[in-house]
Amino acid sequence: MSYQVTDTYDGIDQAMRLMRDAMKGMPERHRYMRHYDDVRRSVAVLLILLEEATPWLDETSRAEQSTSRAKTLLASLR
Secondary structure (H helix, E strand, O other), X not given: OHHHHHHHHHHHHHHHHHXXXXXXXXXXHHHOXXXXXXXXXXXXXXXXXXXXXXXXXXXXXXXXXXXXXXXXXXXXXX
């Protein structure tokens, strides 16, 4: 099951690289930089949570530690 998380992680990473390259060629990109930065931050949180979910999918002993870190991260965002 964790291979699906890895594939998702790689797909998101590739999409973010494509978006960054698209932003470089955009005229007047300064108008959209705030939105771009917001998306980057949100995706970074998503990727961290995906990494934290991997032990649950593997059903290892690290699952409980992962949950507590994920709860702390989500609490800091609210």
